[in-house]
Amino acid sequence: MSDMTQTAPLRPESAVAESFMMLWRDKFAFVSALFLLLVTAAALFGPALLPDGAMTMNLRGRNAPPFEWERGWVYLLGADNLGRAVLARLVIASRYTLMIAVSAVLISLVAGTVLGLLAGYCRGRVETVIVRGADILMSFPSLLLALIVLFVLSPSVSNVVIVLAISRLAVYLRTCRAEVMEIRERQFVTAARALGASHARMIFIHILPNVIPTLMTLATLEFSAVMLSESSLSFLGLGVQAPAVTWGLMVAEGRGYLASAWWLSFWPGVAISLTAISANLLANWVRTATDPAQRWRLEWRAK
Template sequence: MAEVTVVSLETPGSVRQLARYLARDKLALCAALFMLVLITCVLVGSLLMGDLAGKLGLRQRNLAPFSLEHGFIYILGADTLGRAILARLIVGAQNTLGIAAAAVFCSMAAGGTLGLIAGYSERWYGHVIMRLADVIMSFPSLLLALIVLYTLGPSMMNLVIVLAITRMPIFIRTARAEVLELRERMFVSAARSMGAGTSRILFRHIAPLVLPTLVTIAAIDFATVILAESSLSFLGLGIQPPDFTWGAMVANGRGYLASAWWIAFWPGLAILLTTLSLNILASWARTVADPLQRWRLQSLRKAPR
């Protein structure tokens, strides 16, 4: 009798099941491994590198990559002051990803809370919140960040605040759309009839159902914030020396593209690979979360004869 193949539609509830889905998507697996290495560099990179990222070495000035004459730390070459690019990439990852993570978290927390209020309440302040979101979205985010940072001055705190404000409308609109649908559900009516207050209904009953969507949006938006931060740092409006990010490293090497291309190439490549990996993982996560698409990641099973 011919064998019949059956597609499993089981829910991905365990870490082992998610690992199997990830192993079947080779591109997503490579992206996950890259992000794992990057996160490890963020957590322990500063301890391992010590002062190597800022150590000057005029003998190694503009040292070409793939040379082990001065040690493995110079495998990617050195910049105009003889500082090892590999060490600066590892230390710069901490600042770049740290700023992006802080900005995304703040925008998700503030935007999600405002979206909950705007979606559940029909009073005037709900409309004010949405109009403020429209005003922010009417300005190009990079232009708005340039104006604010030029006025307030470049610093890590100002950079996080500006990036968070420019990304807030996405979370406000998403949370509001979710709440508009959830507030008509039976469990909300039951909680209201039992005397539950607005705050309890919002943060105890509705917010836990909205949070997974906001986390997904935050994961997708993380790559966008990294690009925005790198652009601002490239223009000199990011964190100031002696601190640095990947965008600042690209800016330092833009004047040497003809003679020492590696100074700007490696941090640019790091930005490219990070944003690409995040987008690939976000796409993989959407596929896993959608039962209609999950079958693409599941192996075919043989039915019993």
């Protein structure tokens, strides 16, 4: 009887448990994941729990300072220049901020992946046209391009999403193309080609699954960049317009009261910073967990 033992493949519940243990061992990533879950829950369920809290005005409570418990828990973080609860507006603004960031990331991820697969797998004129288009797009600073387009178009939610998606598309395209060009030369792809595999099977079965981990890590990092870009556009007055509200718009509305009511810009600024930091820390964990050359570090710490 052989002493060699074969390791059985992990069942789905075992894989989830192992991933959770690796996340638990990385305290920074675990806290980041919890914070992002909290923000997501606030974006999904907060508007239903606070339907009028962000729009109800109380001129007698204008610029009320934070931590005055007699006003109620909704006014825990203070009130703005129209007497609206800052905490309620933060919760409502999280929906618009996350919706814009996630939508822009998904659009640019899908479009950039498709174009990157074509540019990396196909050679000749198709690759040249796609790569030159990406070079032209990357020659303009993303924020400047967004400012120009939104200055011409109306600064609505849909236009902000489209502009941010287009400005970040080249990042996914170039990354996916580089990955595909390296993977298509590996031995298992060469063997599949020799066995007569179709182009569609080569791309979607053999190449794309090996590209997805890198792209997902990049998408997590780009989420922070897109959210900061949206906040910058709203701060400059070319992002989402009232009555819709985002964290960046809240910072812009409070900049005129920094000397007398610092909390108007401080709390949305803290929300933007913590969300961006959490996304970056979680992206670093995802990159390590999905990289076979680095995964052993988390597995060793999880034992």
